[in-house]
Each structure stands twice: as structure tokens, then as C-alpha cells.
Amino acid sequence: MTATKAMDVTVLRCTACGTLDSGPRDLCPKCFGALAPHTVDGAGTLVSWTMIRRPPAAFRAEGAYAVALVKLDAGCQITGRLSNPDDHATPGRRVIATGHKDTVTLFSVA
Numbered sequence: 509m510t511a512t513k514a515m516d517v518t519v520l521r522c523t524a525c526g527t528l529d530s531g532p533r534d535l536c537p538k539c540f541g542a543l544a545p546h547t548v549d550g551a552g553t554l555v556s557w558t559m560i561r562r563p564p565a566a567f568r569a570e571g572a573y574a575v576a577l578v579k580l581d582a583g584c585q586i587t588g589r590l591s592n593p594d595d596h597a598t599p600g601r602r603v604i605a606t607g608h609k610d611t612v613t614l615f616s617v618a
């Protein structure tokens with residue numbers, strides 16, 4: 509672990525049952541209650557990641573990038589990008605949110 513602090517991440521939280529969801533979604537998948545933005549700490553565990561070497565047209569100018577699935581300590585999974593993918597970025601590694609690009613959360617292996 510480094511001393512770097514994770515940035516906050518905005519997810520959705522059910523106003524009725526408290527379930528967290530990464531969205532985008534209109535209703536809670538458990539109770540169909542209303543979802544509202546909710547800020548959680550952006551620290552978590554890497555579930556998996558993959559390198560997108562041939563991006564879709566909308567992201568082609570960005571070149572290759574890594575998409576990561578992260579299990580946030582707060583209790584929900586979120587898809588983001590991994591900014592420092594390498595041999596050490598194995599499932600189970602600690603990751604922290606380090607920034608945002610548009611609506612996408614950027615993570616780094618801690």
C-alpha cells in the first residue's frame with residue numbers, strides 16, 4: 509500500500525433499501541426503489557481487467573486503454589479504466605481511484 513488516498517467515486521444508492529449500484533440505472537435492481545447519487549471512497553480490489561487494443565470509433569483517438577472491473581470497499585462493483593496495467597495488476601490487488609475522464613473512473617494499482 510502507498511500513502512496515496514483514493515479519490516471519491518459517485519455511485520447510485522437506493523433511497524429505500526440502501527443498495528449500492530454503479531449504474532446507469534433508473535430503479536433499484538432489488539426493490540425497484542428510486543436511486544440517488546451517492547459518494548463513496550474509491551478504494552477497492554481489482555476483479556479483472558483487459559486491454560482494449562482496437563477501441564470503438566468513439567474512443568479511437570485515445571489509442572489502447574485498459575478496462576477494469578473493481579469491487580469497491582463500499583460494496584458494489586464498478587467498471588473503470590486502469591491507468592497502470594502491468595504484470596502486477598493481478599486480480600485481488602488493491603486499487604484506488606485516481607481521477608475521472610468524462611464519466612469514466614480511472615484506477616491505479618496501489
Ligand SMILES: [Zn+2]
Pocket residue numbers: 522523524525526527536537538539540541
Ligand atoms: Zn432498493
